[in-house]
Amino acid sequence: MGKLRVGVIGCGSIAQYRHLPEYASNQHVELVAVCDIVEDRVKEIANKYGAKAFTDYKELIHSGEVDVVSVCTPNYLHAPVTIEALNNGLHVLCEKPMATSQEEADAMIEAAKKNDKKLMIAHNQRFVRSHQIARELIESGSIGKIYSFRTAFGHPGPEGWSQDGRDSWFFEKEKAYIGAMGDLGVHKTDLMRYLLGEEIVEVGAFIETSAKEFADVDDTAVCALKTESGIIGTLAASWSYTAKEDNSTIIYGEKAIIRLEDNPAYSLVVQYTNGEVVKYELGKIQSNDEGGQNSSHVIDHFISSVVEDKEPLITGEEGMKSLAVIIAALKSNETKTIAKVFE
Numbered sequence: 329m330g331k332l333r334v335g336v337i338g339c340g341s342i343a344q345y346r347h348l349p350e351y352a353s354n355q356h357v358e359l360v361a362v363c364d365i366v367e368d369r370v371k372e373i374a375n376k377y378g379a380k381a382f383t384d385y386k387e388l389i390h391s392g393e394v395d396v397v398s399v400c401t402p403n404y405l406h407a408p409v410t411i412e413a414l415n416n417g418l419h420v421l422c423e424k425p426m427a428t429s430q431e432e433a434d435a436m437i438e439a440a441k442k443n444d445k446k447l448m449i450a451h452n453q454r455f456v457r458s459h460q461i462a463r464e465l466i467e468s469g470s471i472g473k474i475y476s477f478r479t480a481f482g483h484p485g486p487e488g489w490s491q492d493g494r495d496s497w498f499f500e501k502e503k504a505y506i507g508a509m510g511d512l513g514v515h516k517t518d519l520m521r522y523l524l525g526e527e528i529v530e531v532g533a534f535i536e537t538s539a540k541e542f543a544d545v546d547d548t549a550v551c552a553l554k555t556e557s558g559i560i561g562t563l564a565a566s567w568s569y570t571a572k573e574d575n576s577t578i579i580y581g582e583k584a585i586i587r588l589e590d591n592p593a594y595s596l597v598v599q600y601t602n603g604e605v606v607k608y609e610l611g612k613i614q615s616n617d618e619g620g621q622n623s624s625h626v627i628d629h630f631i632s633s634v635v636e637d638k639e640p641l642i643t644g645e646e647g648m649k650s651l652a653v654i655i656a657a658l659k660s661n662e663t664k665t666i667a668k669v670f671e
Contacts, residue, residue: 332634333393335361337385337409338400339373340491342423347398350627352377356635357396363388369491389413396634398450398627399423402497403505407432410447414439419446421630425514425654426647428505433651437644448630448640449647453519455625457610458596462579462586463523465598472582477561479520479577481512485540485547485567499543507545509535509654513565518642518650519577520553520563527649530554532666533657539568551657 334357336343343362351359363382364370374381382388385405389397389412399409399422407427410420414436426449427433440447453459465471490496497503498511521527533551540547547567554560579586587597596608633640652669660667 331358332356332395332631333358333360335363335382335388335394335397336400337363337388337397337413338402338405338423339364339366339369340400341489343398343400344373344491346624347400347421347627348373348377350623351398351631353623354628354631356631361388361391361394385409386412389416389418394418396421396631402503403428403510404503407436410436411439414443414445414447417443417445419630419634421448421450421627422647423450424518424647425506425510425651426644427651430648430652430655433644433648437648440644446630446634446640447644448626448633449642449644449650450624450626450630451515451518451642451647451650452624452626453515454522454641455629456595458588458608459519459523459577461596461608461610462577462588463525465584465586466523466579466581467525471579471584471586471598474524474559474579474581476559476580477520477524477578478563479516479561480564480566480574481516482508482564482566482569483512483573484570486511494542499540499545501544504545506654506658507537507540507543508547508565508567509533509549509657511565511567513549513551513563513657514650514654516563516565516577517553517653518646520561521646521650521653523577523579524555524559526555526557526559527669528553528653529556529669530666531653531656531660531669533660535657535661539570549657549661551660553653 334351336347359377359379361380362373363385370381396419397413410422413420486498487494535546535549538548549565551563577588584598584600594607595610598606656667656669
């Protein structure tokens with residue numbers, strides 16, 4: 329089999345730091361096309377990677393020059409671009425959150441099924457080694473019954489790393505649909521579903537814009553979550569952690585506490601009730617720093633699922649279940665009630 333021909337649609341920061349370099353280093357693919365509405369940006373990237381530049385995503389999709397695309401556009405375009413690509417026989421890796429509504433997510437899943445193509449959502453937290461080991465510990469029963477958890481993902485905001493700074497689409501409700509909760513919160517809802525091995529069924533949320541007066545989306549959210557077996561915990565997502573990123577999860581169990589925190593040496597620490605403490609030397613959680621994790625593993629996993637014709641770890645259905653928690657959080661905040669997921 330020849331190399332898969334790849335196109336990347338949307339050439340902002342996530343494409344430039346993750347998708348493009350990771351495709352370029354994957355031996356099974358050839359990066360042949362890039363697309364962005366900013367002509368100077370797309371030309372520069374096309375030159376860098378020896379790819380063809382497009383400014384219209386439909387032209388790229390219909391060109392017949394690609395087998396696979398990454399969708400790295402603003403959130404409101406995830407569904408239309410993905411569906412167009414799937415309907416034209418392309419496999420799709422779509423950035424998170426996968427869509428801006430349940431209906432859009434359903435339509436994406438349906439398009440993948442109808443055309444017998446792979447659809448994967450780029451939730452990278454499942455590929456972090458410390459998270460994988462934590463899941464194995466919970467599954468094995470060595471932590472005992474899980475009682476509670478708290479998880480947080482926050483940083484100073486997209487203006488610090490987005491290509492367009494404060495003018496970024498991230499801050500525009502029409503294009504982003506949701507702010508920190510969709511950017512960071514959806515990662516953690518996906519992570520908690522993955523770690524606990526069960527669905528979140530109820531959400532109570534407070535979602536505010538407290539730090540970014542120029543934004544018309546949320547920048548700080550705190551949610552209480554309840555799973556199907558009755559585990560309760562909190563999730564915080566924020567663009568208002570001004571000094572330093574917080575990417576941490578703590579799980580409280582009957583026999584131990586699991587700490588997944590930003591420790592430069594130990595990104596997984598397990599504290600057992602008998603006093604034993606086990607520290608796992610795994611490097612930093614997803615970091616480009618020396619000794620950190622410099623690949624998201626998302627692209628490699630997606631490509632191997634296409635090459636080997638396997639179901640990807642985060643299918644459209646999985647992406648939709650994580651999105652549904654975010655949609656329920658919005659509903660909870662608007663109605664000031666506890667919202668059921670998938671109601």
